[in-house]
Amino acid sequence: MTETKNIGQSVNDSLEKIQTTFQLQKNNLLSIRKTSVKDRKKKLKALKAALFAHRENLQNAIYADFKKPAIETDITEINSTLTELKHTIAHLSEWARDEYVDTTLTLLGSSSYIQYEPKGNTLIITPWNYPIYLSLSPIISAVAAGNAVILKPSEFTPNTNKAIKKLLFEIFEEKELAVIEGDYTVSSELLKLKFNHIHFTGSPAVGKIIMREAANHLASCTLELGGKSPTIVDESANLKDAASKIVWGKYINEGQTCIAPDYVLVHKNIQEKFIAQLKQTLQERFGADAEKIKSSAFLARIVNTKHFGRIKTLLNEAVSNEANVEFGGDFDENDNYISPTLVSNVSKDDEIMQEEIFGPILPLIPFDNIEDAIAKINDKEKPLALYVFSKKSKNINKVLQETSSGGVCINDTLLHILNPNLPFGGVNNSGIGKSHGIWGFKDFSNERGILKQHLPFSAAKLLYPPYTKMSKFLIDFTMKYL
Ligand code: NAD
DSSP states (O other): OOOOOSOOOOOOOOHHHHHHHHHHHHHHHHHHHTOOHHHHHHHHHHHHHHHHHTHHHHHHHHHHHHOOOHHHHIIIIIHHHHHHHHHHHHHHHHHHSOEEEOOOGGGTTEEEEEEEEEOOEEEEEOOSSSTTHHHHHHHHHHHHTTOEEEEEOOTTOHHHHHHHHHHHHTTOOTTTEEEOOOSHHHHHHHHTSOOSEEEEESOHHHHHHHHHHHHHHTOEEEEEOOOOOEEEEOTTSOHHHHHHHHHHHHHGGGGOOTTSOOEEEEETTTHHHHHHHHHHHHHHHHOSSHHHHHTOTTOOOOSOHHHHHHHHHHHHHHHHTTOEEEEOOOEETTTTEEOOEEEESOOTTSGGGTSOOOSSEEEEEEESSHHHHHHHHHTSOOOSEEEEEOSOHHHHHHHHHHOOOSEEEESSSSGGGGOTTSOBOOOBTTEESOBSHHHHHHHTEEEEEEEEEOSSOOGGGGGSSSOOHHHHHHHHHHHHTO
């Protein structure tokens, strides 16, 4: 594998390319719309085969972007995309079928059904942290539903973007699926165009811009955002198991995961023991000392110097306000390296407890009782994910009842994203709308309600003017059943 130390940036595609690609797809909409489920499944099967064929190329590309270990690319990018593909291919015929619904008394004589029609021109904007999965997963839903797609991947993963383009162009023509590269100025130009649907994955701050721009054309939009996902570890939890799963969820991808445990709320009576368990797990997994951890082949790097500086400042500010670095705290700016770090005695007012960390630093906050932990969560915006480690169903149920979040894992981390039978997405500040599986398909479809009258006579005709005693009797009779 080639050592590429620094991180480049994509070159912006021209305005002319943006406009001609959009127009090309607009002119082709009807023919995509008319494709059968069989045609769409054929494309998805080709995408599946291409993922296997391009596996090594994708691993190398993402390694060149931020030194993500090849095995992690398999686990978190290729495997998860294949899971989504397999599920969609298996269920598309059933999802895309017209769905007949019941008829009410007033509508006797007619039948009603839902047609899933494609939304049309769609735009998918993605972030850099899981550049393969987060680009291909919405593409799978969009193609399954019969849409034209423009993908605008993050400018911070130029090598992966190139590899994704190569793969996609073996299967799709630009008039059905195109990739436009570039930074926020390119996004801004794209957002001026009259897309029918926008699927955005990224930060809440940019999500607000996307929604404002979508409003100009009243385009529907799905916002897959981020935030501070809390983890509760109560007194009854199996600490070894909790440490093992939290360390995995936090430090995979060097903490640059939208649903990573952002901070841990740990019962005050077990905090010390739990920190010791976390340290032991980190040493077993990445190395016994700072040097060995730095040379571990299982840790990626921070994507660019901007984010490296941001995360360093978050830790420095907390430490200057008397936070304790319990483990790690090593930085190397020549390599955008930050060691897995545990930090305690953090104040709720520190910036590290205000903004999404999105890096390998884990604050531990003690709580007195479950009510206290819940209050701390509810004091913040609704998170994308919430994790609870406990053997007490009373505590687990209380957390589920009294908090809100996009998704939840009980006694584990991250895994809910991998089940395509579950909707994935946030709530309010962590997102609007749901992706994956049938939710992804519906997201890219207009659920068109259709009523078909079978005979010239219909029950509703009895209620047309001129209104008579008979009309009054009939409406009174009908309303008795409501
Ligand atoms: P970002 O919001 O900075 O960028 C995301 C995309 O938006 C990029 O393609 C970028 O070029 C574009 N963009 C940036 N500024 C823009 C602007 N002003 N106008 C239009 N487009 C603009 O996010 P990021 O740094 O790439 O990714 C990290 C964020 O994404 C975190 O908040 C993380 O939690 C979130 N995220 C969410 C999910 C999810 O599934 N909910 C998944 C991964 C990441």
